[in-house]
Amino acid sequence: MGVVVYDFNHKTASDGDIQDLKQLIYEYKIVVIKDQDLLPHEYCDFGYRLGEVEKYYQPMYHHPERADIFVSSNVSENGQQVGVPKTGKFWHADYAFMPRPFAFSMVYPQILPSKERGTYFINMSKVYQSLPDDLKAIANESSCYHSVRRFFKIRPEDVYRPISEILDEIERVTPPAKHPMTFTHPVTGETILYITEGFTYRIDDSEGKPRDINVLQRFLTHSGQLDKSFKYPLIEHHEFELGDVRIWDNRSLVHCAHYAANSEPAITFRLTLHDSYPFYQL
Ligand code: 7UC
Ligand code: FE
Numbered sequence: 001m002g003v004v005v006y007d008f009n010h011k012t013a014s015d016g017d018i019q020d021l022k023q024l025i026y027e028y029k030i031v032v033i034k035d036q037d038l039l040p041h042e043y044c045d046f047g048y049r050l051g052e053v054e055k056y057y058q059p060m061y062h063h064p065e066r067a068d069i070f071v072s073s074n075v076s077e078n079g080q081q082v083g084v085p086k087t088g089k090f091w092h093a094d095y096a097f098m099p100r101p102f103a104f105s106m107v108y109p110q111i112l113p114s115k116e117r118g119t120y121f122i123n124m125s126k127v128y129q130s131l132p133d134d135l136k137a138i139a140n141e142s143s144c145y146h147s148v149r150r151f152f153k154i155r156p157e158d159v160y161r162p163i164s165e166i167l168d169e170i171e172r173v174t175p176p177a178k179h180p181m182t183f184t185h186p187v188t189g190e191t192i193l194y195i196t197e198g199f200t201y202r203i204d205d206s207e208g209k210p211r212d213i214n215v216l217q218r219f220l221t222h223s224g225q226l227d228k229s230f231k232y233p234l235i236e237h238h239e240f241e242l243g244d245v246r247i248w249d250n251r252s253l254v255h256c257a258h259y260a261a262n263s264e265p266a267i268t269f270r271l272t273l274h275d276s277y278p279f280y281q282l
Contacts, residue, residue: 001123001236001253002030010046018049021247022275025104026187029123029252030238033245036108040066043108043269046245051104051273057174060084060155063269070270074263075111083267084153088257090198091122091225094250094272097148097177097199103275105255106247109240113264118239120256121248125190126234127223128182135219139193141206142181144216146199148174176201183280185251194280196254197225225254240268251279 003024013021024031038046044066047053055068061084063069071083095101109117131139149170158166181203182191195203197220203211217226224232237258238246248255250272259266 001028001121002032002238003028005031005033006035008033008036010049011042013049022050025247025249026185030121030246030248032238033247034241035243036245037243038108038245040069040269043245044068044271047106047271047273050106050247051275053271053273054102056272057098058155060153061087068271070272071267072257072270073267075265075267081156086257086259087153088255089259090151091120091254091256092151092196092198093194093254096179096194096196097146097174099177100274101179101279102250102272103277103279104247104273105250106245106271106273107240108245108269108271109242110267110269111265112240112242113260113262113266116258116260117266118237118258119246120230120258121236121238121253122224122232122234122255123252124193124195124223124254125185125188125252128191128193130234131193131219131222135222138211138215139181139219142211143178143204143208144181144195144200145176145178145202145204146196147176147201148199150201151198178204180280180282183251183282185249186277186281188252190252192252192280193219193223195219195223195225223254225256 053068056070061070063071072087073083074085094105152170179194182193184191203216205211220226224234
């Protein structure tokens with residue numbers, strides 16, 4: 001998957017160029033734009049040209065000057081933690097637990113460790129195609145529930161709070177989102193199997209009756225998301241280089257961040273965007 005773009009400048013790009021870039025994201029799922037040197041506000045401007053930028057719902061992740069930038073960082077500045085360390089280290093699609101997930105996710109590394117920093121991706125339309133017919137039929141008539149509860153990060157202000165109070169707050173602020181288990185990509189027409197190991201916790205049949213939890217496990221196994229060795233044929237590892245802006249189709253792909261085992265400094269700026277299509281059409 002993926003395509004690499006050189007000599008791109010969002011400031012001089014025409015509207016046609018931006019359309020072409022979006023088309024590349026839909027077609028190749030991942031676009032890497034090389035040799036970018038952008039200040040936070042320039043990076044945001046780039047995002048605004050591609051779509052409707054939506055900031056993360058929790059302020060703990062926000063860039064101090066630009067709330068629309070989600071900061072993944074294990075570096076403290078003047079003794080102050082900025083952003084959140086080791087985000088997204090589980091299979092997921094961004095905002096799958098929300099009613100309106102993002103069309104595109106963009107990441108722009110600021111500081112990279114010497115090795116082992118990248119992201120694993122799986123194309124869930126390829127997974128759908130590879131399913132046996134009986135599983136395809138189940139997927140087509142089911143819905144799934146998704147929740148952030150297992151990967152909600154404890155905030156500094158949560159220390160000494162009863163865990164039950166935090167769990168209640170998660171359910172109140174981010175009640176589970178229900179999405180069809182498969183949907184048609186509004187641009188490519190591909191059928192996508194929309195499940196993630198991190199967020200999906202329940203499959204309902206067409207009558208709204210929960211299916212056995214083993215059914216979800218079977219689908220996740222088929223997708224490769226339970227392969228702890230990351231050797232499954234549909235898993236791709238994409239390395240980062242400084243200057244890269246990586247944009248991917250967050251409808252088609254699930255991803256899992258990969259961090260170095262040591263604690264070398266790492267900072268990444270993320271933007272998340274909607275396009276002009278509904279997230280899915282039924
Ligand atoms: O800290 C994290 O790993 C953030 C995650 C729970 N949500 C990212 C997203 O956009 O869905
Ligand atoms: Fe993510």
